[in-house]
Amino acid sequence: MTGPGELNSTLADWNPDLLVWHKACSWKGLPSLIRHRVRRQILFEHHYCAGFERHNVPSTLRFRTMLRLSYAAMEQVVAVSRAQRSWLETAHLISPSRSRVLLSSRTVDDFLVLPAPDPALGRPLTLLAYGRLTPQKGFDRLLRALRHLPGGGLRLLLVGDGPQKQELEALAAADPRVELLGARKDIPALLAQVDAVVIPSRWEPWGNVCLEARAAGRPVIVSDVDGLPEQVLRSRNGSASAQHGSCGLVVNGESDSVLAAALDAMLSSTDRQRSSWSEEGRRSARSAWSDYMGSWSHLLDELS
Missing domain, CATH: 3.40.50.2000 (Glycogen Phosphorylase B;)
Incomplete structure (x- = not known):
């Protein structure tokens, strides 16, 4: 996808039952996630983790607030490792019932x-x-x-x-x-x-x-x-x-x-x-x- 316009056009044409997001959550992107909440949504979370937060986040409160709001729009948040899911739950970013671990892979x-x-x-x-x-x-x-x-x-x-x-x-x-x-x-x-x-x-x-x-x-x-x-x-x-x-x-x-x-x-x-x-x-x-x-x-x- 190249932008919101193309995404909206594709959604209108396809009318999918489920959206699977791979993009990094952000304050800028939050309105789009909320707008599409009328559809069922999954986030494949392969961007953020405990190490990212430790090295990059000046305000933990602001960062975690953004993630909680983003994840709230999701039916499931898929973690790519057990450690990542542990961080999601320990930081109270999402309830255990709405998070899942799918150990990431590619063809090898x-x-x-x-x-x-x-x-x-x-x-x-x-x-x-x-x-x-x-x-x-x-x-x-x-x-x-x-x-x-x-x-x-x-x-x-x-x-x-x-x-x-x-x-x-x-x-x-x-x-x-x-x-x-x-x-x-x-x-x-x-x-x-x-x-x-x-x-x-x-x-x-x-x-x-x-x-x-x-x-x-x-x-x-x-x-x-x-x-x-x-x-x-x-x-x-x-x-x-x-x-x-x-x-x-x-x-x-x-x-x-x-x-x-x-x-x-x-x-x-x-x-x-x-x-x-x-x-x-x-x-x-x-x-x-x-x-x-x-x-x-x-x-x-x-x-x-």
């Missing part, structure tokens, strides 16, 4: 067919980080964390474009271990070349990069924020800096030093450990898309 067939990583055999361990170059993704943290690990044991490929490009180029300029590759569309091919994936995000309602890495059989290092840790299926064992999950490591804390400790833990892990993470990550992602579609089908059947 191109990732599932990739061969597992080869054993390192003395070569530098190659890490991949990719996404839009914005503060949300935490790539500045990652580049600073690398400074805590002198030496040639690691190699980092950083893929993406965005407003933080020049800042990240400056941070990486003096580190020969880092290659900035710009925006790329051949992510499966890049994943086939690396040993693990780093996702140092400051907030992430779900995190499709983590899903793709799991499907590709690449161990992950993820921030302990929002929907990321539940994808790694953490156990209780691990250090104060990083906890071991079934398919990688979860970084406990936001400082550069704890991320560096997690990078060092991945570097120090055995080929056998990384192989185990690889196998479990792929197993956990294999049915993600069919599970997601089945959950949507079940929800729509309930509402029909």
